[in-house]
Structures are given as C-alpha cells and as structure tokens.
Amino acid sequence: MALTFELDPAFSPALRDGITALWADVTNAGGAVGFVAPVTPEEIRPDLLKHLAAIEKGRVRLLVGRDEGGAVVATAFLTLNDHRLHQHWLMLYTVMVHPRLQGKGYGRDLMAAAADAARSIEGIEAIRLTCRGGTGNDSFYAACGYKEVGRVPDAIRLAPGDDRDDIIMLLPLGPAAP
Template identity: 75%
Template sequence: MALTFVLDPAVTPALRDGILDLWADVTDAGGAVGFVPPVTPDVIRPELVKHFAAMAEGRTRLLVGYDEEGAVAATAFYTFNTHRLMTHWVWLYTVMVHPRHQGRGYGRELLAAAADGARTFDGIEAIRLTCRGGLGLEHFYGSCGYKEVGRVPGAIRVAPGDDRDDITMLLPLG
C-alpha cells in the first residue's frame, strides 16, 4: 500500500512524537540522518525544534508520508535559500523512511512527492541534497534522477577514524 503524503501538515504533539520516533528508529537502523546510533528521541528533540522554528519563520517546509495506520512513516524538510542569487533552488533535508517500510519503494515515492511539492513553490527550479558517502546513497538518489554535482572527501566524521565523503546531489525540476 502506498504512503499518503501531506505538505505542511499541522504541527501537533502526535506529529512531533511521530517524527522523533521515526528519526530515532532510522538512526538506530544505520540511517545517515545527522546522528549516529544509539540515539533517543530526547537527543534528537533540539534538532527537530530548530526545524519547527524555521517552519514558523517560513524558511522551511515539511513533507510527511503517513502509512495505512496513519503513523508517520517518511519525512523530508525543504529549506529555502536566503541568498538572492540562490533562491531558484531548495535544499532537501532529513529525508527518511521508517526501516519497517524500506524495500517497498517508499523512498522513491517520497522523493517523487518531494519533487512534486517543490514544483508548487514559486521560482524553484531544482532540489539539492547532501548524503553521507560509504553507504551507496548516491546510487539510490541517482536512480531517482539526481546527479552528483559535488563531493568533499572526509567531510563527515561519523567516529574517530571513520570519515565519510559529503556528497551533493541535484535534481533539476524542469
């Protein structure tokens, strides 16, 4: 069964808790979403609060995918550029699909829904995202139409002695 995507859902305690649980579960399953396992929702909460503050300021928007039970199963946050020469593209952050749903094509659905959402934003012509090297994520994003446009070797330190490339990917929306 497909996910149901909602752009700019109302921020409720249930949504907040659903995103925190999703983020912790994705991290603990080895997902590259800004933390390393083990992690708890309480550790993630300050980062989510920053996302919500940016949403309240109009700098960030949220796309949520709900499963058939109505649970938060996927997310992606769009962040708009404030530099006047870069307002024609948007960043995509915290792209997650719950581990129990992986392998069902939901990641592709999430990225397609994210592209559809970005096409509704005035003046947005492309999506950029970054991913952590060493996990093959650039191949997945590439299979979804993104192109690698930059790589900084060793820019992400997962642990002492475990440095990964920071890979920038671009999806033109035209």
Template identity: 75%
Template sequence: MTLTFELDPAVDRALRDGVIALWADVSNAGGAVGFVPPVTPEEIRPALLKHLVGMADGGTRLLVGRDGDGEVAATAFYTTNGHPLMRHWVWLYTVMVHPKHQGKGYGLDLMAAVEEAARTGEGFEHVEAIRLTCRGGTGVDAFYARAGYKEVGRVPAAIRVAPGDDRDDIIMLLQLR
C-alpha cells in the same frame, strides 16, 4: 499499502512525536540522518526543534508520509535559500523512510512526492532545482541517483562518523526546469 503524503501538515504533538520516533528508528537502524547509533529521541529533539522553528519562520517546509494506520512513516524537509542570488533552488534535508517500510518502493515514492511538491506546490513557483547532501559510504547516493539526482560535488572526509571513520559529503542536484 501505500503512503499518503502531505505538504505543510499541521504541527501538533502527534506529528512532533511521530517525527522524533521516526528519526530515532531510522538513525538506530544505521540511517545517515545526522546521528550515529545509538541515539535517543531526547537527543534528536533539539534538531527537530530547529526544523520546527524554521517552519514557523516560513523558511522550512515539511513533506510527511503516513502509512495506512496514519503513523508518520516518511519525511523530507525543504529549506529555502536565503541568499538573494540562490533563491531559485531549495535544500532537501532529513529524508527518511521508517525501516519497517524500507524495501517496498516507498523511498522512491517519497522522492517523487518531493519533486511533485517542488514543481507544483504553493510557494515553490520559482524553484528550479533541489539540492541535497548525503553521507558517502552508505550507498544512499545510488538511491538518489535512481530518483533522478546527479552528483555535482563531493567534499572528501567531511563527515566524521567515528574516530578513523571519515566519510565524503556528497552534493546532489535535481533540475526541475
């Protein structure tokens, strides 16, 4: 089984519920996607609403991956850069693969779909790079390196996971052109 990817899917209740469920499952499995376990879907809902508002305003785009049952199994949100001197790159946020699908190569499939959409997707004509940040101490920076991203910066102890547990905020970049 492989995942099928769609850029800018129609946003309906099933998609919203699927993304929230995915986000909660990834967070509660220890994924570094903005929350520390335990977290409930209701706690995640405001963060998703911010993404959805960005989508409605045109500054945020969603790449969703669905499994063979049509369930939301992976996501990546792109945010355009509003600064007039930085419109040639996009931010990548909330990159997730459901825990039950991890270890099967779907994460690299997602990152390949992210890159393909940014290289060829409508509205991405002038995008030359993708930037993302990730939480240090999780090993996810090595995953992004396997997907072609290079570490270009690091802010020590910028993320406080718990008292006495501070992590670096790692900035990574993928050049497209």
C-alpha cells in the same frame, strides 16, 4: 499499502512525537540522517525543534508520509534559500522512510512527492541534497534522477578514524509527470 504525503501539515504533539520516533528508528537502523546510533527520541528532539523554528519563520517546508493507520513513516524537510542568488533552488534534508518499509518503493514515492512539493513552490527550479558517502544513498538518489555535482572528501566525521565524503547531488525540476 500506499503512503499519503502532506506538505506543511498542522503541527501537533502527536506529529512531533511521530517524527522524533521515526528519526530515532531510522538512525538506530543505520540511517545517515544527522546522528550516529544509538540515539533516543529525546536526543533528537532539539534538532527537530530547530527545524520547527525555521518552519515558523517560513524558511522550511515539511513533507510527511503516513501509512494507512496514520502513523508518520516518512519525512523530508525542504529548506528555502534566503540568499538572492540561490532562491531558484532548495535544499532537501532529513529524508527518511521507516526501516520496516525500506526496499518496497516508498523511498522513491517520497522523493517523487518531494519533487512535486518543490515544483509547487513558485520560482523553484532544482533540488539540492547532500548525503553521506559509504552508505549507498548516492546510488539511490541517482536512481531517482539526481546527479552528483560535487564531493567534499572526509567532511563527515562519524568517529575518530571514520570520516566520510559529503556528496552533493542536484535534481533539476522539469514539469511534473502526468
């Protein structure tokens, strides 16, 4: 099975519901995507609406991966910088692949699609992301070409006594691979 990726898909209630369900499934499977399990799609919806408001203002681009049946199974949000000194790079947020598809190479496919999407935006030379320490995600991103460029110890508090590092990673963008 191959995933199809689309940058800036037309937004619909079905897409909204697909993203919120994916976000809940990833969180409830232990994913580090801004929430702590357990969560419901209804708890996630306000955060998605914030992303959508930023999309409408042209500050965020949405990358969606769909399976052969058209279900939303992967996402990434590409956030453009509006500060004049930072406009040559963007932030990648809420990178998700459905738990049933993890470990099959689809995460790498999503990261490659995100890099291609970033390359398609005029003036973008790098992608920056952050990830939660203690998850192993930094190793995954390193395998995708990202380099750790900073770390803020104990910046993420999951619960009292459970603080994690906020790891900052960067991918300089060269030309797209043939």
